[in-house]
Amino acid sequence: MRKLNLSIFLTVGFAFLMSGCATIIHGSKQSVSIASNPSSATVTIDNQDQGKTPLTIKLDRKDHHTVKVELPGYLAYETKFTRKVDGWIAGNIIFGGLIGLAVDAITGGMYKLTPDQIQADLKSNTTSLRTIKDGVFLTVVLKPNPNWEKIGQLTKIN
Secondary structure (H helix, E strand, O other), X not given: OHHHHHHHHHHHHHHHHHOOHHHHHHOOEEEEEEEEXXXXXXXXXXXXXXXXXXXXXXXXXXXXXXXXXXXXXXXXXXXXXXXXXXXXXXXXXXXXXXXXXXXXXXXXXXXXXXXXXXEEEOOEOOEEEEEEEOOEEEEEEOOOOOOOOOOOOOOOOO
């Protein structure tokens, strides 16, 4: 009788572990790529340093992730990887049932991170626009140099 109980326990345990269709197909982690222009920018994901661009990293599918790409002299680029329900979850209806759905929900296998790659186009933190009109050269800056002399102020026209 004891041998029969162990056999049933192992069979049920194996069925539970293997019944998550999405978990079996692509696992609980997803590879995502992060690049920047210019390259060699520091990448921070969920407040943890991950290295320099370009890089590919595996992230847990069950969580949302905040990504920050920074390079001295450039404005920081920040975005999120968000999770969405993956199409493989439909396999649980056919093969895994409620147990498969539970496994995929616990492991995060039922989700897909979007986007699967990020291209951070970093902008200089000094000059953002230049134009010439009627002999006047206009430079719009986000952070003015303290040594510059202010000669005018733009005002909003209603």
